[in-house]
Ligand code: DUC
């Protein structure tokens with residue numbers, strides 16, 4: 001007998017919107033069957049989707065939760081609660097190696113302890129590497145890969161985190177052999193540093209200069225360098241939080257040559273521009289003049305709507321593989337949060353310095369509704385007026401937010417799709433045209449952050465019900481969060497499935513088999 005049957009919805013996969021009438025049957029936390037007229041027993045729970053679309057639980061593959069170096073924001077309890085309320089059943093966060101740690105294992109253990117018993121949704125970790133020792137390469141990465149951590153993140157910028165090209169090269173080689181995915185934050189550190197110093201020398205340290213200091217060319221150069229290193233080492237990589245159209249040209253060119261290069265973006269880059277970085281002197285009547293810091297993230301919000309719209313084209317045309325939140329939850333009104341940007345001089349006078357503001361914005365709960373806002377059913381086709389901005393199809397939405405991250409990060413055996421045999425992680429949206437949509441305000445969200453960068457935006461739809469392994473954990477209209485801390489389980493991941501390109505191709509300017517002499 002089935003535990004749960006969901007009727008009267010439209011199931012969306014990464015390929016299509018399935019015909020109306022198909023029902024989802026759930027047994028023991030898994031999708032047992034998708035079919036017509038499923039039989040209910042006396043104890044079967046029946047849910048009527050009322051004609052709404054049904055998508056797989058969101059897989060948010062880039063979130064910063066309880067990271068040692070980001071101390072003021074969400075805990076696992078509040079971050080994963082917020083994730084769930086926005087339709088996510090899986091979150092991949094970061095375990096960050098400290099520079100003085102020569103091994104990764106104690107670091108990963110610390111992060112396990114933070115999450116265990118506290119998460120509302122399922123979770124896993126990527127490891128941020130900052131100290132590349134022989135132990136890390138030869139022992140820890142293989143050991144982590146076998147315990148289900150099959151991805152690493154590397155930074156090309158930030159003094160405490162950045163790695164040089166040599167380290168990037170050796171990690172990519174090691175990762176390639178293990179089937180580990182390498183995520184890269186690509187910005188040219190020295191270029192950014194020089195511009196920031198020159199801005200400061202002229203007194204230009206107010207929050208809006210943040211975007212001036214990190215031009216698109218800094219992202220573009222580092223992206224091209226990362227792709228070159230990936231090409232020579234024959235390693236698949238994912239460039240995280242890409243916001244610069246000029247940098248995406250390198251990704252597209254690499255993909256056209258069948259290199260396994262992936263790109264990710266985030267909702268803030270898809271809706272917001274750098275004018276948000278201007279502070280208002282009397283914000284909150286505290287006269288701190290630093291509220292622009294709420295929108296400081298790196299890479300920065302870009303200047304023009306034209307650039308923002310270009311990113312939607314790259315979503316629709318397949319350049320991007322993944323949309324994540326990059327939830328980076330610093331409080332605004334906290335001395336170690338965004339207000340760290342207020343610098344008090346010896347005489348007590350205050351100035352603002354964008355260089356010391358923590359980077360990143362919260363967004364784990366708003367990711368899916370913001371992306372869904374610009375989707376269409378392939379049967380209806382995209383909005384057809386000449387001036388309409390680019391929309392993405394509902395299957396593409398599912399691919400970008402659930403199926404692709406599940407496949408790329410080794411979760412395809414349990415997550416990312418509405419298919420028999422996989423976890424019954426299910427999102428039922430509201431029927432379309434629901435009372436004019438949903439207004440995003442910070443008090444309506446479930447994180448522990450005192451602002452949202454999307455305040456006042458209205459979105460078309462919001463997850464109405466969320467099921468985690470068959471358990472109803474979110475009911476927007478009745479009860480809100482129904483799940484508990486500890487419902488979430490650690491996910492041991494398998495090797496990545498390459499979604500783009502073809503590993504093993506000869507690199508530009510290298511002869512056939514040449515790698516064999518040094519690899
Ligand atoms: N990189 C991230 O991945 N998140 C927030 C800020 C940053 O620089």
Ligand code: ZN
Pocket residue numbers: 185240241298
């Ligand atoms: Zn980053």
Ligand code: ZN
Pocket residue numbers: 062063064326327328
């Ligand atoms: Zn991030």
